[in-house]
Amino acid sequence: MLEVTPVPTLNDNYVWLLHGRDRRHVAIVDPGEAGPVREALTAQALVPEAILVTHRHWDHVNGIEALLEDYPVPVYGPADEPVPARTQGLSGGDRLALDGLGLEFDVIGIPGHTRGHIAFAGHGLLLSGDTLFSGGCGRMFEGDAEQMLGSLDRLTELPGETLIYCGHEYTLKNLAFCEAVEPANADVIAEFRQRAEARLADEKPSLPTTLAEERRFNVFLRCREPAVRESAEARAGKPLPAASEVFAVIRDWKDRF
Known part of the structure; x- marks a missing residue:
């Protein structure tokens, strides 16, 4: 089973870290705030490989650009919505392969x-x-x-x-x-x-x-x-x-x- 680490942010949000096959490398899901995510990455010596976004609301995307200053990784998000620094738009029926994580x-x-x-x-x-x-x-x-x-x-x-x-x-x-x-x-x-x-x-x-x-x-x-x-x-x-x-x-x- 895929290992997932929660990062509580803002008032009641969760950012999820998805661990790859070696655990050290992760994908970041819906980073609405950069600080807690950065702290979790540093504390566990984790290396981001990608950012995944489900939708455009600020509490799911506002941390993206700050995280990219330290971790220049691809950003995957909905094709039909404005997502900061998105590198690839995704729509229903697509398949996303994160080769560096084996996911x-x-x-x-x-x-x-x-x-x-x-x-x-x-x-x-x-x-x-x-x-x-x-x-x-x-x-x-x-x-x-x-x-x-x-x-x-x-x-x-x-x-x-x-x-x-x-x-x-x-x-x-x-x-x-x-x-x-x-x-x-x-x-x-x-x-x-x-x-x-x-x-x-x-x-x-x-x-x-x-x-x-x-x-x-x-x-x-x-x-x-x-x-x-x-x-x-x-x-x-x-x-x-x-x-x-x-x-x-x-x-x-x-x-x-």
């Missing part, structure tokens, strides 16, 4: 949070940026409910054992919302809340979770479940025959939660 990733187009958002999947993990969180999903800044649900559906086609590495530590807040939407699933949600709380108490990320686990409690992946649909219909005060309508209601609910 390869499938690029998945997942618009909705932003128009050109991409994910990287390979070596048993998914780098989902701000589209799929543990217990949640990203806000729809540049897409609609049908598009965002389609992106999540695309991700759920991956194997259940896929490890989810997302961009933020939102797990406990998201689990509270999942319980509000689907109270009948409270026992399952409590199981994952306890694990997340234990990890955070140990000063570790609540992540990763697996895709199979997310299917058990993440209401945004469960909007076709009768209990989630019924809760959304009660919230909306009308029938919601389409899954995208259910998704739209619970996404709006989460925005106000």
Whole structure:
């Protein structure tokens, strides 16, 4: 399994360091801030080989140019979004080979949070940026409910054992919302809340979770479940025959939660 090191940045972001075959060489994922990343690289004597970017938001890209001053490496990011110092644009269906690390990733187009958002999947993990969180999903800044649900559906086609590495530590807040939407699933949600709380108490990320686990409690992946649909219909005060309508209601609910 690919080794991944978390670097907490800003308020609740994670930058992920993906270790290559010799561990010493790494790829940096979504560096929204340079200082903590530079400190982690120095402390562990790591050598960057590449920067990977899922989307253009400042808290995922603002550290790129400062890091390039010390580490002039290629920057891979979405082709349809402005990414600082990007050297190669990527779109869904592309395959990224990082030969120096011995790593390869499938690029998945997942618009909705932003128009050109991409994910990287390979070596048993998914780098989902701000589209799929543990217990949640990203806000729809540049897409609609049908598009965002389609992106999540695309991700759920991956194997259940896929490890989810997302961009933020939102797990406990998201689990509270999942319980509000689907109270009948409270026992399952409590199981994952306890694990997340234990990890955070140990000063570790609540992540990763697996895709199979997310299917058990993440209401945004469960909007076709009768209990989630019924809760959304009660919230909306009308029938919601389409899954995208259910998704739209619970996404709006989460925005106000």
